[in-house]
Amino acid sequence: MTAPEILPEAARARHTQGALLIDVREAHERANGMAEGAFGIAKGDLESSPASHLPANDREILLICQSGRRSLAAAEHLLALGYPNVTSVAGGTTAWRSAGLPLVQPLQTDAERDFNERYSRHLLLPQVGAQGQRRLQQARVLVLGAGGLGSPAAFYLAAAGVGQLRLVDDDVVDRSNLQRQILHTDASVGQAKVASARERLLALNPHLHVETVQARATSKNIDALLEGVDVVLDGSDNFPLRYLLNDACIKHALPLVYGAVERFTGQVSVFDAGRQRGHAPCYRCLFPEPPPAELAPNCAEAGVLGVLPGMVGLLQATEVLKLLLGIGEPLAGRLLSFDALGMRFREVRLRPDPGCPLCAPGAVFPGYIDYAAFCAGG
Numbered sequence: 001m002t003a004p005e006i007l008p009e010a011a012r013a014r015h016t017q018g019a020l021l022i023d024v025r026e027a028h029e030r031a032n033g034m035a036e037g038a039f040g041i042a043k044g045d046l047e048s049s050p051a052s053h054l055p056a057n058d059r060e061i062l063l064i065c066q067s068g069r070r071s072l073a074a075a076e077h078l079l080a081l082g083y084p085n086v087t088s089v090a091g092g093t094t095a096w097r098s099a100g101l102p103l104v105q106p107l108q109t110d111a112e113r114d115f116n117e118r119y120s121r122h123l124l125l126p127q128v129g130a131q132g133q134r135r136l137q138q139a140r141v142l143v144l145g146a147g148g149l150g151s152p153a154a155f156y157l158a159a160a161g162v163g164q165l166r167l168v169d170d171d172v173v174d175r176s177n178l179q180r181q182i183l184h185t186d187a188s189v190g191q192a193k194v195a196s197a198r199e200r201l202l203a204l205n206p207h208l209h210v211e212t213v214q215a216r217a218t219s220k221n222i223d224a225l226l227e228g229v230d231v232v233l234d235g236s237d238n239f240p241l242r243y244l245l246n247d248a249c250i251k252h253a254l255p256l257v258y259g260a261v262e263r264f265t266g267q268v269s270v271f272d273a274g275r276q277r278g279h280a281p282c283y284r285c286l287f288p289e290p291p292p293a294e295l296a297p298n299c300a301e302a303g304v305l306g307v308l309p310g311m312v313g314l315l316q317a318t319e320v321l322k323l324l325l326g327i328g329e330p331l332a333g334r335l336l337s338f339d340a341l342g343m344r345f346r347e348v349r350l351r352p353d354p355g356c357p358l359c360a361p362g363a364v365f366p367g368y369i370d371y372a373a374f375c376a377g378g
Contacts, residue, residue, distance in 0.1 A: 143167050157233075315338075
């Protein structure tokens with residue numbers, strides 16, 4: 001059933017004569033101005049429960065959106081439900097504004113205004129929207145390491161509105177860090193990395209809760225560090241910590257977003273074996289044993305192109321957001337490698353090891369081990 005349409009001037013006249021004018025856009029869209037006298041009811045809410053929003057009599061109903069498309073679809077939906085007198089405003093609020101008709105700003109608290117303005121580009125995405133953005137606000141992410149990977153990752157997570165970040169690092173800022181660890185400045189040299197990071201993150205987004213832990217993650221404190229988090233981001237730079245994080249995330253059934261860099265190459269993956277035993281691999285499925293130290297030097301020993309951790313940390317932050325929002329296809333079961341010199345990405349499929357002592361179906365968590373000795377071949 002095709003709904004009738006009228007121009008904004010005619011809609012304005014009918015409204016002044018008693019027609020009910022309803023703006024069916026989302027709240028964050030209405031915040032930029034809505035037709036004077038209109039009620040704001042999102043299209044999805046109106047369609048799912050019209051009886052709770054509309055009068056029971058035959059009062060004329062005018063629907064308006066941004067361009068006229070959504071209001072037309074909503075009008076046709078209501079007509080199909082038996083509402084006899086529903087009309088859509090052609091051209092929507094855009095045409096209403098162009099016609100010089102009065103617009104009003106809906107009342108908002110300071111918090112609502114900040115939310116709608118700060119995350120306006122997220123709110124436009126159907127995969128995020130207001131509901132997804134609120135989900136990000138309630139999420140807690142553990143970022144292990146406030147260095148090369150943790151810096152860009154935490155920066156983008158904070159900008160995206162992940163409401164609670166737990167930063168763990170026992171180091172202090174050194175001038176040699178500044179070439180790649182963008183959370184820190186020259187004035188931060190000598191300061192604890194977690195304190196420097198917290199200061200910059202809150203300057204970017206003061207509505208976050210940033211918890212800092214100036215300590216090294218160990219078998220003794222890892223369970224407490226993972227308490228209450230939704231996703232773990234691995235910004236470590238050594239194998240003992242990577243194995244520890246892997247084992248702890250399996251124990252607590254948490255997704256682990258892995259990243260590593262060396263010289264001009266980087267790697268990113270998601271290890272989610274704790275929640276998907278037998279379907280997704282863990283870090284030990286990729287590296288059952290750590291490589292010899294001479295084949296896996298850290299950045300201090302081998303060097304790294306300064307922008308490379310930014311690339312990898314950004315990819316890690318992207319994977320965290322996808323996991324929190326439940327959108328897209330996470331990198332679980334896939335290892336993404338990046339070669340900066342050739343500017344090439346390569347993807348390798350990873351399969352779970354059915355004999356993995358940590359993540360195989362039915363495997364009982366064996367407890368934490370001496371990871372330093374394990375990685376040293378002891």
